[in-house]
Amino acid sequence: MANTTVSGATAIHGQNPQFLVETVIRNRIYESTYWKEHCFALTAESIIDKAIEVRFIGGVYGNQKPTEFLCLLLKLLQIQPEKEILVEYLRADEFKYLRALAALYIRMTFRAVDVYELLEPLLKDYRKLRLRNMSGYSLVFMDEFVYSLLTEERVCDIIMPRLAKRQVLEENGELGPRKSRLLAAMQGDSDQEDKDSSKSRSTNTMDVDVKES
Amino acid sequence: MADKGGAYGTKAADTDFRKKWDKEEYAERAKKKDQEERERMQENEERMKKGKRPLKGRKDDLPKPTQLMQQREAPLELDKNLGKTMVVQNPGGKGPGQPGFYCETCNRTYKDSVGYLDHINSRAHLRALGQTTKIERSTLAQVQARIAYLREKTKEAASAKAFDFDQRLAEVREKEREIRENKKAERKAEKEKARLAMIQDDGDSEMAALMGFGGFGSTKK
Ligand SMILES: [Zn+2]
Numbered sequence: 001m002a003n004t005t006v007s008g009a010t011a012i013h014g015q016n017p018q019f020l021v022e023t024v025i026r027n028r029i030y031e032s033t034y035w036k037e038h039c040f041a042l043t044a045e046s047i048i049d050k051a052i053e054v055r056f057i058g059g060v061y062g063n064q065k066p067t068e069f070l071c072l073l074l075k076l077l078q079i080q081p082e083k084e085i086l087v088e089y090l091r092a093d094e095f096k097y098l099r100a101l102a103a104l105y106i107r108m109t110f111r112a113v114d115v116y117e118l119l120e121p122l123l124k125d126y127r128k129l130r131l132r133n134m135s136g137y138s139l140v141f142m143d144e145f146v147y148s149l150l151t152e153e154r155v156c157d158i159i160m161p162r163l164a165k166r167q168v169l170e171e172n173g174e175l176g177p178r179k180s181r182l183l184a185a186m187q188g189d190s191d192q193e194d195k196d197s198s199k200s201r202s203t204n205t206m207d208v209d210v211k212e213s
Numbered sequence: 214m215a216d217k218g219g220a221y222g223t224k225a226a227d228t229d230f231r232k233k234w235d236k237e238e239y240a241e242r243a244k245k246k247d248q249e250e251r252e253r254m255q256e257n258e259e260r261m262k263k264g265k266r267p268l269k270g271r272k273d274d275l276p277k278p279t280q281l282m283q284q285r286e287a288p289l290e291l292d293k294n295l296g297k298t299m300v301v302q303n304p305g306g307k308g309p310g311q312p313g314f315y316c317e318t319c320n321r322t323y324k325d326s327v328g329y330l331d332h333i334n335s336r337a338h339l340r341a342l343g344q345t346t347k348i349e350r351s352t353l354a355q356v357q358a359r360i361a362y363l364r365e366k367t368k369e370a371a372s373a374k375a376f377d378f379d380q381r382l383a384e385v386r387e388k389e390r391e392i393r394e395n396k397k398a399e400r401k402a403e404k405e406k407a408r409l410a411m412i413q414d415d416g417d418s419e420m421a422a423l424m425g426f427g428g429f430g431s432t433k434k
Contacts, residue, residue: 045351
């Protein structure tokens, strides 16, 4: 149905994925016109069109009205696309709001190791995003947003599920040290930086700088 | 009164138009209904044993849904008549021409956009459209193709915009140049006129005029 989680969905953090958005806000979304009119029957494919039309990120604003960004997040939780599809969203670097949406979804639903591995490269994406919340509009950079996903308890009015500390994962040998990874990526980059503008390569590898366009 | 028999034995000719009960047919129908009901109950009992919700009786005999839930193709344009005054054709009736939002498929009208939206997202409406309540699962390939397509589209849009801008700029420049040239020509013509007038009026300066200048300073006399 319009609001039910797709059948055969796997529980995330031990519950229906849609419950990751707390009840009050979730109901606000179900009641919103954007949800009813534009989010109906969206698939992992057709949601892309909606995500690239988004003009700001954020949770709720004004009179507790959910942003389109938040509605689309709930839709993703509802339809639970395959992991590779989320990575594909993340890679489409010209669509920064799609990327931001994917980043938030990945943070909320993926294993900690994957969260670090997929999101840390985005700490080098310095593009601006518009943010709308109860206090109005503001600007935030993609790297800032991703950093808040990795460190804060609440982002876009959503409580972030617990994320294992990077250090712990490193000690368990599940995750390589971040510094060397970054350094390697940077060295790899600086070799080519002068020759091409790194734009086309970003579709193949995640470890690239993305410049404001 | 008495000779006409009981109230149910009347043979009055003026009620002949009434439908006669076809007892056999109705008995048959009732039997069939009972049979269906019995089957449903049996099925429900089975379901209850398995801990499932019992099925409700079927209201209508719509064909089985053949499609998955589909995204609406055209925008709904819920506000297209916003602020307009509409003529209501058959007030109090049913069907189209009523104030509000009309669903053609189900022949129902809703007073506001929210009621209408809830309806067109509802199971009943989808059923009438022959759709299930399940959505299609997109494949990775579909997603990749969509992103590639949108990438091209936005690129095109961006270059079209840039092209438009360049063209517009060129047009503006061309126009400005034209205006400048017209002014120049005008000024030239005026000068020429003044010069000719001077030649005619002023015989003394004939020589000067022939030499191409009308004298220094004021040309007034
Ligand atoms: Zn309908």
